[in-house]
Amino acid sequence: MPNCNTTCPYCGVGCGVTAQLAGGQVSGVLGDGDHPANAGRLCVKGTALAETLGDEGRLLHPVLAGHRVSWQAAIAALGSKLQEARERHGPDAIAFYLSGQLLTEDYYVANKLMKGFLGSGNVDTNSRLCMSSAVAAHKRAFGEDVVPCTYADVEDCDLLVMVGSNAAWTHPVVYQRIEAAKQANPGKRIVVIDPRRTASCDLADLHLQLLPGTDAFLFAGLLRHLANNGALDRAFIDAHTSGLDAALDAAGNLDAAGVAQVTGLDAQEVATFYDWFTATERTVSMFSQGVKQSATGTDKCNAVINCHLATGRIGRPGMGPFSITGQPNAMGGREVGGLSNQLAAHMDYDPADVDRVARFWGATDMAAGPGLKAVDLFQAAADGHIKFLWIMATNPAVSLPDSALVRRALARCEFVVVSDCTAQTDTAAFADLLLPAAPWGEKDGTVTNSERVISRQRQLVPALGEARPDWLIVTQVARALGLGEHFDYRGPEAIFREHAALSAFENNGSRAFDIGALAQLDDAQYAALAPVRWPLPASGPAIEPFCDGRFFTADGRARIVAVQPQAPAPGEGMTINTGRFRDQWHTMTRTGRVPRLSQHRDFFSISLNPSDAAQLGLAEGDLVEVGNAQGVVRGLATLDPGIARGQSFVPIHWSGQFTAAGGASNLIPAITDPYSGQPQSKFAHASIAPCAVASWGLLFSREPLVMELAYWSRIAVSGGYLTLLADTAAPATVYAQLARELGADCERAGYEDSVGGDWREVGRRGDTLHYALFLNRSRDALPERGWMTGLGSETPAAGEWHQLLAGFSAERESAGKLVCSCWEVGETQIARAIEAGADSVETLGAALRCGTQCGSCIPELRQLLDQAREDCAA
Structure with a gap:
């Protein structure tokens, strides 16, 4: 059977995929060079699609x-x-x-x-x-749920405003198109509006790190600014819209200073954004889950749309409000x-x-x-x-x-x-x-x-x-x-x-x-x-939506909606932001099966600003508990200066198959937008505190084990699973629980140091390593994770089991934390290449191939290069 063109099943970009077929199986995938969405590009999740097929974990019968x-x-x-x-x-x-x-x-x-x-x-x-808040906003504004933009508009615009979108991780191929367009047009400006500094800020000329949930104030203020500075398209407004006066009344007298006070932004940054938007006709506002997943998501979406309707920046190339969706269909x-x-x-x-x-x-x-x-x-x-x-x-x-x-x-x-x-x-x-x-x-x-x-x-x-x-x-x-x-x-x-x-x-x-x-x-x-x-009518021309100024309301006019901005309800504790990781998809039922997709961000973690972590007495890798009236999650502390003080970040992907007490939705109350019914999933409030840990452990096993511990998190590795675990009980107690699950029919070898709190055991079936367990009071005494991920392919001779118990391999050296999933290149390799003279993303790619396929790792490569330059200067 020849190769077959199909479509990727992940995000709403809808990339074309060419599946390579051999022996009745999918042997690999490439980007479809003829598909208009991606023109041959694929992100790391798309390139790994062939690895998600097979019968592992499949439901095969009713x-x-x-x-x-x-x-x-x-x-x-x-x-x-x-x-x-x-x-x-x-x-x-x-x-x-x-x-x-x-x-x-x-x-x-x-x-x-x-x-x-x-x-x-x-x-x-x-x-x-x-995306239901975008649907409701489209219907209020246009009379029908119609997205008026294309990816070409994102490339062709002179100002791209990314609102609540970390496209570098969530829609990587669109982000690659944005990056290529910016290289071709150095005058193209990009504004990122997001409470976190994300990978998408790598291209940003301006990052507006506003307080969560305050986007409507920013865009209501922009509408008022446009009116006050003669930037409204009065001809378009008069011919094709209604509702402007009510919308301006609802916006009040918000100016840059007033918006800054509510949003937590610097007034000069707000003024710069307003000036850029005012002066740039070819503007696209690409908005995503950061504004939609809110109790006022519909109003936020309409606040964005209003600014385009009031300036006539819709229905023409390189301009418009663009809701980009999360799922393939x-x-x-x-x-x-x-x-x-x-x-x-x-x-x-x-x-x-x-x-x-x-x-x-x-x-x-x-x-x-x-x-x-x-x-x-x-x-x-x-x-x-x-x-x-x-x-x-x-x-x-x-x-x-x-x-x-x-x-x-x-x-x-x-x-x-x-x-x-x-x-x-x-x-x-x-x-x-x-x-x-x-x-x-x-x-x-x-x-x-x-x-x-x-x-x-x-x-x-x-x-x-x-x-x-x-x-x-x-x-x-x-x-x-x-x-x-x-x-x-x-x-x-x-x-x-x-x-x-x-x-x-x-x-x-x-x-x-x-x-x-x-x-x-x-x-x-x-x-x-x-x-x-679409549209593709059976007769007559296929006209792009709104290019003729006609909308699908009763009178054919678009509605500029009166949006009264609302601040989120206050809450106790920190603000918890939620979101996606680069290499995972939804609840990981598909991507969680692919070892290389679990290396960039491995075990379930909760990100904090370093200053907040220090105040709480937390160091990188400590166990932390986040809780509120809804529930509790526990994860490893990750220090991230891109998160504002008083906030933290919890990824959404982890389910009961991959961690204990790791579901972000455990923290999210069921508060919904009154127009769309979309729940406020992006943020909540919760307390954060360190967790006392008496035992840390690393376990390689061929099958996933059932565990009842304060914390465990597992990833797929070659030949099995790697699990990090932590508990309040001593290592001996934890071992007693795990021993029942490790496999009674294994040949075991191990030792224990009850005084030092060190337990180690390996089990094999024939010549095959079945599991390797390391427990210690200190996480720093555990083997290196990179070494542990390779144990599934180990076939040690009888005399080499002591090396496994010692927790090292003389022939294996870790690549460090994975950065490039396509080519499995880690931080250690990148650091050595930089030491050897690599001084750009291009020279790193030439040396290691990182960044040369899907491009998702390029923002992180730039960060590592910048850090190396800072270290050199110091």
Whole structure:
């Protein structure tokens, strides 16, 4: 089989991927040079996609009440329980919770089944957590959820304002395009607005390190500044908008000094930003989760959009407000009505739209109104109102705020179905029925990225075990319910054609989302479909949104929304910021399996400003506890001067499969935006304190072990897992617990020093090392982590076991903390190259190849070069 073009399943950039196939397997991936999103570029997660395939940890068969069953039995049980809940308690007692990991065709049939034939709007998605405030803002401003920008605009603008976006880590390929554009246009300015100094600040001409949650004040002040300085486009405003006067009244008399006081910024920095925005017509404001994931996220998004509408900087190349999404198909889910307050094809629940969709579907029981949004949905389950819950391709026990409430909801719900490719997740532990769903590489369909480009995801290899695509599972359930004539799909091609036809049905230009030109694709054309951006009407020209000044409101005018900025509610303790790491994705069910993706940031940690850490008596690597009324997390202290005093940073990726008490959502209360229902996931307040530790340990094991300790965190390494552990008990007590899990059938060798608190033991099966455990009262006495990661490939002779017990290898030298994941280059190697004369990113790349593939490590390489120069100067 020749190489195959498909689409990456990670972030909303939607990069094209060329899969290299050999022997019926994916042997590697490259960037698709012809895809408009990435033109051959890939980030480190994308380049590692082939390493995420395989049967490790996979759910391969249906499991009902803990027992393997046939698909026939699983579908029958699901249909019976769904129908029973609906008949006994009404349609609103059932709910689906979907995911931006689904393909558009999966999304479409799930929404059609629930909203058209089960009579409930209770279909929501984890996209509610990442982009629903942008959706609400778009609808308030434009009349429809339309993203008016493309990645080319980000390149072509003269001023790029990155609001709540660490694109260097979260959307790396877009960031690479930004970097290349800045090199080509040295006059291009970049402003980063973020409470933390992140890797994205590497390119910034100005970093506005404002207080969390105060973005609306900054942009309301900008709107007032534009008005006061004659920078409004009065012709555009008069012809194409309404609401300016009310928006200016809401902004009040905020000036740079007033904004600085509220945001914690320097007034001169605010004035500089305002002057740059005022003077630069070709401006793009790229906003992401930092503003959306807020109790006032919709207002923040509208505050950004207002400044573009008031200056007419929209609908033209190199300018506009650009919401960049977090998931590969967040936009595709929006197109088919994946949010509970939407119908398919960008239609809403007004009577005309309900009637239109019902007629198109031939619906037998059409939902007449919106269903429950994500947080409310799980609250309803916790209260006993939701009796049947079907979760597809997501892990809400980790990703939703107030994890304790979500777990109560899952425990109380009478029947929980989880469709997933992974057998063990925090959510799957609550499932009454587990259904094996086909993941990336094993299914066919489409996704839509952040710039409205529809791309194909193609099946590369046969599905493992009995895994099936989600669209097929939903269709088979519909047939079991007697709805076969309405769900008579032979494949995703037929679903896509219906989706495209609905987008054009009675549209006549009233909705921007129109892909009617694709409604007649035959199966071969669908199979060969190249990336294409909507709108794509069946007749007439495909006009880019808003280039003609027409919006999708009743009067065709955009709304400049009156935003009254609100400061976040005060709280006790430190402000906890949450966010992503460069090499991980969501709850790590896929990326956590790849050893090289766990080396850049290995064990679960909590970042603090060095001054705060000193005040708390914390050093790098100490165990720290963060807690509030919601819950507690424990992690290793990491000192980061890029974090402002009084704040800390907790990454979102860690679940119960990778650490104890590490879920960031344990700290986040379920506070939501009143317009979008998006929860305030970016920040909370909590106390921080050191944890007393009597034992530290490092464990290499072939399988993950069950442990009940104050702290443990594991990563995948070659041949197994490496776990760092810490506890309040003495090493002897910790060893007694672990000994039960280490493998009774191993040949063991070890020694103990109970006085010195030093325990070491290795176990082997035949010639293979099965585990190696090192415990000590002091973490500094443990072996070097880099050496431990290589133990999975060790096959020591009988006389060499003493070297393992001593915790060293004469032939192995650590590369240091990993910086470049693509080529596995560490800090030690980089430091030596710098000592040998490498003085730039380019010369480091020539010597070590770091920074030459995905480019994600370039900001860190620059930091190491700068630090070396400072050390030399000192």
